[in-house]
Amino acid sequence: MSDLQAQTDLFFVRRELATQEAPPAMTVGPAAWVKRNLFSTPGNSILTIIGIALIVLIVPPIINWAFINAVWTGTDRTACIAEGSGACWAFVKAEFAQFIYGRYPDAERWRVNVMFALLLLGLVPMSIPSAPFKRLNVLYLFIVFPVVSYYLLTGGFGLSVVETPLWGGLMLTVVVSYVGIVFSLPAGILLALGRRSAMPAVRFVCTAFIEIVRGIPLITVLFMSSVMLPLFLPQGVNFDKLLRALIGVALFASVYMAETVRGGMQAVPKGQYEGAKAVGLSYWPMMRLIILPQALKLVIPGIVGIFIALFKDTSLVYIIGLFDLLGIVRTNFADPNWASPETPATGLVFAAAVYWVFCFAMSRYSQYVERRLNTGRKR
Amino acid sequence: MTIQATSPSAPRVERPARSSFLNDPDKRGYIIQAVLLVLVVAFIWWLGHNTAQNLQRLHIASGFGFLNERAGFNIGQSLIPYSGDRSYGYALLVGIINTIEVAILGIVIATIVGVLVGVGRLSSNWLIRQLATVYVELFRNIPPLLVIFFWYFGVLAVLPNPRDAINLGLGFSLSNRGLFTPKPIFEHGALYVGIAILVGIVAAWALSRWATARQMRTGQQFPSFWAGLAVIVVLGAASFAATGAPLHFDIPVKTRFNLNGGSQLGPELVSLLLALAIYTASFIAEIVRAGILSVSHGQTEAAYSLGLKVGPTMRKIILPQALRVVIPPLTSEYLNLMKNTSLAVAIGFADLVAVGGSILNQTGQSVEVVLIWMLVYLGLSLIMAVLMNWYNRKMALVER
Numbered sequence: 057m058s059d060l061q062a063q064t065d066l067f068f069v070r071r072e073l074a075t076q077e078a079p080p081a082m083t084v085g086p087a088a089w090v091k092r093n094l095f096s097t098p099g100n101s102i103l104t105i106i107g108i109a110l111i112v113l114i115v116p117p118i119i120n121w122a123f124i125n126a127v128w129t130g131t132d133r134t135a136c137i138a139e140g141s142g143a144c145w146a147f148v149k150a151e152f153a154q155f156i157y158g159r160y161p162d163a164e165r166w167r168v169n170v171m172f173a174l175l176l177l178g179l180v181p182m183s184i185p186s187a188p189f190k191r192l193n194v195l196y197l198f199i200v201f202p203v204v205s206y207y208l209l210t211g212g213f214g215l216s217v218v219e220t221p222l223w224g225g226l227m228l229t230v231v232v233s234y235v236g237i238v239f240s241l242p243a244g245i246l247l248a249l250g251r252r253s254a255m256p257a258v259r260f261v262c263t264a265f266i267e268i269v270r271g272i273p274l275i276t277v278l279f280m281s282s283v284m285l286p287l288f289l290p291q292g293v294n295f296d297k298l299l300r301a302l303i304g305v306a307l308f309a310s311v312y313m314a315e316t317v318r319g320g321m322q323a324v325p326k327g328q329y330e331g332a333k334a335v336g337l338s339y340w341p342m343m344r345l346i347i348l349p350q351a352l353k354l355v356i357p358g359i360v361g362i363f364i365a366l367f368k369d370t371s372l373v374y375i376i377g378l379f380d381l382l383g384i385v386r387t388n389f390a391d392p393n394w395a396s397p398e399t400p401a402t403g404l405v406f407a408a409a410v411y412w413v414f415c416f417a418m419s420r421y422s423q424y425v426e427r428r429l430n431t432g433r434k435r
Numbered sequence: 436m437t438i439q440a441t442s443p444s445a446p447r448v449e450r451p452a453r454s455s456f457l458n459d460p461d462k463r464g465y466i467i468q469a470v471l472l473v474l475v476v477a478f479i480w481w482l483g484h485n486t487a488q489n490l491q492r493l494h495i496a497s498g499f500g501f502l503n504e505r506a507g508f509n510i511g512q513s514l515i516p517y518s519g520d521r522s523y524g525y526a527l528l529v530g531i532i533n534t535i536e537v538a539i540l541g542i543v544i545a546t547i548v549g550v551l552v553g554v555g556r557l558s559s560n561w562l563i564r565q566l567a568t569v570y571v572e573l574f575r576n577i578p579p580l581l582v583i584f585f586w587y588f589g590v591l592a593v594l595p596n597p598r599d600a601i602n603l604g605l606g607f608s609l610s611n612r613g614l615f616t617p618k619p620i621f622e623h624g625a626l627y628v629g630i631a632i633l634v635g636i637v638a639a640w641a642l643s644r645w646a647t648a649r650q651m652r653t654g655q656q657f658p659s660f661w662a663g664l665a666v667i668v669v670l671g672a673a674s675f676a677a678t679g680a681p682l683h684f685d686i687p688v689k690t691r692f693n694l695n696g697g698s699q700l701g702p703e704l705v706s707l708l709l710a711l712a713i714y715t716a717s718f719i720a721e722i723v724r725a726g727i728l729s730v731s732h733g734q735t736e737a738a739y740s741l742g743l744k745v746g747p748t749m750r751k752i753i754l755p756q757a758l759r760v761v762i763p764p765l766t767s768e769y770l771n772l773m774k775n776t777s778l779a780v781a782i783g784f785a786d787l788v789a790v791g792g793s794i795l796n797q798t799g800q801s802v803e804v805v806l807i808w809m810l811v812y813l814g815l816s817l818i819m820a821v822l823m824n825w826y827n828r829k830m831a832l833v834e835r
Contacts, residue, residue, distance in 0.1 A: 093560065093561035104562050255464045273788070291488065291492065382580060386584060415576035419576065
């Protein structure tokens with residue numbers, strides 16, 4: 057033992073770890089991050105400089121316009137016509153109620169609020185995957201809510217009647233897109249089933265309908281439903297302008313839905329069809345119990361994509377004379393009370409922000425669902 | 436149902452007799468189809484009958500005779516000479532040409548911007564990546580009609596008068612009357628330059644064919660792209676000089692109230708084009724990004740290990756494979772853009788729908804006008820789909 061002691065006295069043996077050197081300066085910290093992500097090559101440096109130039113060129117004017125030079129208060133156009141003034145937020149503030157409710161009577165606007173609340177009541181638990189009672193929830197969203205809102209918004213059961221020409225703003229946008237969604241989902245599923253049917257006549261009728269409507273723009277469909285529908289119907293039968301637009305939107309959305317659902321049905325393996333038949337299921341039970349649940353689950357992101365497109369497309373109803381969010385902004389900035397060079401841009405930026413929030417939320421939700429579904433299919 | 440659909444080609448198996456007529460799927464199928472067809476035909480007949488009655492009641496003549504009548508309305512922007520004295524049919528033609536013009540210009544701009552942004556989203560440069568992401572997330576979530584309004588009412592309408600137009604340089608200037616550009620004027624002899632350039636293009640194409648064949652045979656490379664470009668430029672420049680420079684630009688000149696000369700893209704066209712291109716580009720960017728991501732990274736590594744540089748790797752290995760994924764969704768984006776040109780009607784650009792709408796209001800020939808709309812849009816969709824499918828087949832993977 058002492059022998060060993062003597063040896064270790066003679067030789068140096070390190071007993072504790074050496075203190076760590078700091079890593080080279082250019083591999084950690086913000087400087088390294090900048091070098092790696094912004095200036096790794098000469099080409100990248102040039103791109104970074106172009107990017108910074110773009111930001112310098114675009115961002116400060118926007119901030120100046122939207123905040124620093126913006127007019128926040130005022131009762132009419134005089135506040136906003138000053139030379140060099142920016143966004144006329146006073147206009148948005150003054151017309152805000154119109155942008156949301158259109159010309160819905162002041163005293164009755166609580167009905168629209170109740171409708172929004174009822175919608176949220178159904179949508180929130182529906183979008184949380186772990187929330188219970190999904191079947192009842194679907195029933196509520198597709199049947200109970202539309203019927204209740206119909207009476208709530210148009211009147212009846214002691215509520216005063218509100219004519220549809222008074223509807224407008226965000227409320228109309230929500231109504232049109234919601235009706236489109238509620239109608240297009242079942243109609244789209246039926247059309248998709250028809251297009252994949254073994255019966256040639258059914259297949260032909262569905263395919264022809266889908267391809268014709270898919271080949272023409274929504275505006276022509278809307279024109280058709282607003283101009284031709286009165287011609288198509290017998291004399292004396294007359295439709296509300298809003299209803300005509302709803303029919304057009306619903307038809308248009310359902311053919312896109314049909315194509316999405318068809319994609320999902322094609323992705324279900326053939327063995328599922330054969331298995332369903334082998335256990336003796338006939339057509340409808342097979343579709344209802346085996347194929348459609350799988351197919352629809354596969355295309356949830358696609359369906360949400362159609363909802364987003366539909367929500368944006370509802371802005372076209374303005375062209376046939378309805379005042380949805382975009383339409384009411386458009387008519388209000390032509391109002392002589394508020395006409396100023398900045399009013400149109402301000403109103404449109406506000407509308408864009410509303411549309412953006414809705415669509416962005418939906419697309420994020422769709423990405424979340426996609427990730428969630430993917431984990432189930434990963435092996 | 437596909438299983439049933441494939442069964443007729445299979446040998447017919449003798450089935451046992453069903454207990455009931457109604458329980459036999461085949462017979463039931465015939466009945467369902469017959470009922471459906473009768474219903475559809477009856478529905479269409481009912482619509483036609485009502486329409487005929489309504490038209491008679493409103494004293495609207497049916498048929499396409501109105502196409503020869505005098506239109507009477509003006510069209511702001513037209514590629515072919517037009518005046519209100521021309522017929523409705525001719526006005527519709529102007530509308531169709533305007534639609535096609537916007538669609539083609541829009542597709543070109545949207546593709547360039549979309550590809551740049553899509554590649555930018557995958558850039559190794561953090562800043563560029565963020566900028567591209569902001570672009571995509573911002574513009575694909577805003578309705579295109581709103582963007583059109585924004586450019587038209589929010590930006591172009593509040594620009595200065597042509598008198599104080601914003602000079603963009605090179606003779607381009609922007610004002611509330613739209614974009615003024617220099618107009619190329621071809622003089623006598625320009626035709627020969629065109630022919631020379633055409634000859635150059637053919638020669639370059641032949642050169643690249645020869646270079647490819649030689650590389651296949653011997654492995655030797657030839658810079659066919661640069662050589663071809665040189666051939667085209669030299670031929671073009673030489674003929675340009677030889678014919679005495681038969682081209683000059685008519686640059687818009689400021690007068691007291693307006694800009695004279697040059698050519699003018701009206702504010703309607705500019706805002707429509709900008710909005711559609713920006714909107715569609717955000718979708719194209721996502722398609723391009725997905726396409727490039729779909730090519731596995733192993734392909735890049737394999738190309739590098741074979742000694743290919745970054746450029747050829749992208750051109751010869753990644754892009755051809757990405758294109759296969761990109762083309763089908765790109766086709767549908769192009770179709771969407773073409774259909775979205777109909778938004779022109781909201782700001783009064785005379786596209787097919789706007790012209791049709793004016794005619795519809797003047798004559799009440801709604802059935803015919805809607806039919807024309809449908810036929811033209813379906814026809815354009817079909818042409819574009821055929822072209823893109825041809826390109827798709829050309830690019831498709833050739834498997835053994």
